[in-house]
Amino acid sequence: MGSALPLGEPVPADGSLPAGIRIDQATDFGVYLHVPFCRVRCGYCDFNTYTSSELRGARQDQYADTLLREIGLARSVLERAGGTRPASTVFFGGGTPTLLPPGDLARMLDGVRKAFGLRDDAEITVEANPDTVSPAVAAELAAAGVTRMSIGMQSAVPRVLAALDRTHDPDNVRTAVSAAREAGLDVSVDLIYGAPGETLDDWRSSLATAVALEPDHISAYALIIEDGTKLARQIRRGEVAAPDDDLQADMYELADDLLSVAGFDWYEVSNWSRGPEHRSRHNLAYWTGTDWWGFGPGAHSHVNGVRFWNVKHPAAYAQRLAAGESPAAGREIPDAAARGLESVLLRTRIREGMPVDELLGEGRHAVAALIADGLIEGRDALRGRVVLTRRGRLLADAVVRALTP
Missing domain, CATH: 1.10.10 (Arc Repressor Mutant, subunit A)
Incomplete structure (x- = not known):
């Protein structure tokens, strides 16, 4: 269910920014929409996500309406601080956003559109588990305005997926990519390397499979062992080996070599794209320090130097918004x-x-x-x-x- 939130000063019930903070209309504005639901919890995951047994008073079928309340509150906060700006990027992350019906995601996106507007060239990304993507789902998301799908492939090797507690069918990655392509979406696939028992040949196979899918973008992240996760406990008990730094370095170099030969250029340490036009503009906004508002339980935001973050549990998040209060748990000005x-x-x-x-x-x-x-x-x-x-x-x-x- 994610790591602990940082400490910070309290946020007023109406969510107002600190006195003197004014919106810079020349700065790009991104929107992150957190969908904190997963069918199962992966052993390595430290994100703020919840399975159905962990929701305790929160409901998936009411989530879109709850998040729309926060969008309305954010519009009021920004208007008091100098006005809203059209969103340059929108990113549905999780969790597994595609566990919600496409219509719910469409309503959330429409809420962003009505509250802030969208730039004509806005990049709108949905993260997806391969098992949840069909041609109908991809087509409905594209019709709602989504432009990009990021598919959680992680590995092409079944035993590596099992080591990560990933339950999707590896064959469904190709199905999901095809569905996204048919809907006219840009496609990214996400990979993880350094799982317990994964060899350099396993990793080579996953890279080759990913390249053969002909995506526009590939992310490849080294497995990091986070405190409090199932995998961290397994390593501490000696049940599985910790990632080997030298092997992970070899895996990174192999990825850079194979992806470069396949026509991908690195543009961030863990990300490669087929030309600048296919870079993740939303993630670049984080790396370059522009403004964004993160909606949803545990989501973090940054507006003109002010950082703030929401309460973590979906039930607490919903209760705050139902009472007409900001869900923000704290804030700071570094x-x-x-x-x-x-x-x-x-x-x-x-x-x-x-x-x-x-x-x-x-x-x-x-x-x-x-x-x-x-x-x-x-x-x-x-x-x-x-x-x-x-x-x-x-x-x-x-x-x-x-x-x-």
């Missing part, structure tokens, strides 16, 4: 040091990197040593940008520590 660290942490992950002249003091002086160590591209540094080499991508945390002493 200081300059925290903002600087976050900027380096996020912007060095993307292909364009970040300006050298935005680094402070010793961090700027560290650039030469990082070039010598093969972690930063020398030519880009001469042009005033910090851009990671492939080795730097593998050691991104070390680069951030050097740039933010």
Whole structure:
């Protein structure tokens, strides 16, 4: 059910932003719609998600109406702070958004459209479990305005899926991709590498299968063991082995090699696309620090330097909104040091990197040593940008520590 929420100051019952915070109409605005429902809980997952037995007073069939109440509240908050902006991107994440009927997702999207408007070129993404996508579902989502589907493939190898507690039929990935294509949607597939027992050949097979699907975008994430998950407990008890860092590095390099040959360009440490037009604009908004509002239990938001987050459980979320109150559990305004660290942490992950002249003091002086160590591209540094080499991508945390002493 996700990690603990951060501490922060209380949020007024009406959700108002702090005094003096005004909306910058020139800044892009993204919308995240969290659907916190899953059929089963995957052993590695630390997201704020719930199976039917964990809902305790919340109902899936009422969820769209509840979330629409938060959209209405957000519109009022933003209007008081200087006005709304059309959404540049909308992202349905989870959980499994496609566990809800397509009509519910369409109503939520229509609520965003009515409250804020959508830019003519808005990117609208729905995450999907392969078992929940049919031609009819994909067609209904496309008719509602969805432009992109992100399909949770994770692996093409059944025993690797079993190690991750993924229950979908691997054959349904191809069916889901075909359905999305027939509906005219852009397609991304998501992969995870480093599962217990997964070999380099297993990973090669998954990559080859993903490439053969001819998606527009592929995400490949290293498995991270999160405290409190089933997988963390299994590793602690010695039932399965922890991920091997060296093997995961080999897997990353294999992914970069095979995807590059297949025509995919890396644009963020864990993401590749067939050209800039197929990048995930919504995720790029997070990495570059624009504004977004996250709707749903446990969702996080960022508006002009203010960060706030909602109560975690769907029942508590629904109760707050039914009472006409904001579901926000807390908020903060990071200081300059925290903002600087976050900027380096996020912007060095993307292909364009970040300006050298935005680094402070010793961090700027560290650039030469990082070039010598093969972690930063020398030519880009001469042009005033910090851009990671492939080795730097593998050691991104070390680069951030050097740039933010």
